[in-house]
Amino acid sequence: MTAPLPPLAGKLAALRSSAIRDLLKLTARAEVISLAGGLPDAELMPRERLAVAADNALRRAGVLQYTESPGWAPLRAVLAERESARLGRTVEVAEVFVTHGSQQALSLLAEVLLDPGALVVVEDPAYVGALQVFRAAGARIVAVPLDAEGMRVDVLKELLARGERPAFVHTVSNFHNPGGVTQSAARRRELAELAAAYGFWVIEDDPYGELWFDRPAPAPVATYAPNVIRLSSASKIISPTLRVGWMVAPDPVCRAVELLKQGADLCGSAFTQQIATELLADETWLNGHVDTVRNAYGERAKALVHALRTTFGDRLRCTDATGGMFVWADFTDGTDTDLLLPRALAAGVAYVPGSAFAVDGGYENSMRLCFTTSDAATLATAVDRLAGAAG
Incomplete structure (x- = not known):
């Protein structure tokens, strides 16, 4: 038996x-x-340019070896430069952490920022991948509706006035998945001000920000407050198979995430990170x-x-x-x-x-x-x- x-x-x-x-x-x-x-459309992915970058990477010493847990140093430097231009301030390399896609960043941040039962505020309708992570972390999830200007920050303000204190607010501020809307500049500033006043984190999840059609999206929420953690990815602009995402966060958050990442997978792929470095640094081609x-x-x-x-x-x-x-x-x-x-x-x-x-x-x-x-x-x-x- x-x-x-x-x-x-x-x-x-x-x-x-x-x-x-x-x-x-x-x-x-x-x-x-x-x-x-x-x-994303596989037919638009740059196969030939990826092949060249892969060949160049394979010629470097150490490409088949483990790399640093926070990410390959030259990639973090390229990302720091890109994010500095996006945020209008100097982003230090120590503030940049490379993850196995931005979904891993969400998962690691949930472990770093949430105790069981902690409150997380999300947009409604919500990004499914975020809901899966927050539910796995045992969070209490409260939804704030969207309208044509993104998250209803006035509803969030009402929650705060009633005494709710979120550990963080999660927002897909640009070209929302699934809602298709973009948060207005005024609401971004107000969200950042609320985060600073009430002492909660904002996780600004931004995999789509570079895919604007007529004009760029407003400046990121992270422009306005230091307690905004910004996530992005190469998946939508180059290829998902690279599994290269990144986080821009204060150094203490990055160090805490590093401890957990070491327990999860030690490090990312030196090979795909070196490919991504070459492509992201080649601004004219990109x-x-x-x-x-x-x-x-x-x-x-x-x-x-x-x-x-x-x-x-x-x-x-x-x-x-x-x-x-x-x-x-x-x-x-x-x-x-x-x-x-x-x-x-x-x-x-x-x-x-x-x-x-x-x-x-x-x-x-x-x-x-x-x-x-x-x-x-x-x-x-x-x-x-x-x-x-x-x-």
Whole structure:
């Protein structure tokens, strides 16, 4: 008789799989046009330039060896220079920490900044990857709604006035995932002022900031206060497979994260970090490459929004995609997007229902649509299929 396996940790009971990752399994069929996954377009990734950088990296001593836990020193120097330009102040190398994608930074920060039961404030609808991390950390999560100008800082102010004291506030300030909106400059400044006044951290999660279409996003929240931790990544502008993300934070936070990273994976990949260093330092090439990505995504975003508004009319409202990778849409006639999804998949189109991003329920009539991996004609076909499924 086989003995039962020992139990797993009790905290796993509060976790659930990402609906988006689960949905990707269903959209692998070639006949399905997927607007579900938040994937950059592989056809726009710079394969030839990556190959050159990889060959150059392999010629260096130590490239196949372990590297420093905070990241390869030349990469941190390049990132410090880039972030200095973004923030309008000198960012020291000691303030830069390289992680295995920005998702690892979120996970390590949750361990550094949260005790079980600590309050975390997130935007609603919320980035699913952040919710998974904060739930695993045993945080108490309170959601603040979004509108066209990003996080409703007035609602946050009301929470603070009632005596709530978050350990940190998490915001995707630029081209929000999934909401598709960008936080206004006034709200960024007000959020930073509240953080300074009430003594909480802000985690500014910014993987999409360079993917603007018509004009750059406002200055980062981190411009206005020292207790803002800024996250970014090379995944959306170069390639996810590099797994190069970074954090800009005060030195004590970086040192605490270093202790935990050593226990998690010792260090990142010297190989991919050296590749990323060469590409990020080559400003002339990088600027041209990112312009190409912006132009392609901008055309696709406008095509998707046009098709949605032309096809559905007043039956559906959607955001104006001014950057990033996503459009958020709301049916105004009560259409339940969870119930619609099986019919949409049968018709050959996929999206992510809004309920996947809800903190405490809701968004049954909403959906997130990703426009990055299809051309304008394919996006128009996807919307026609969606309309057919919706009836």
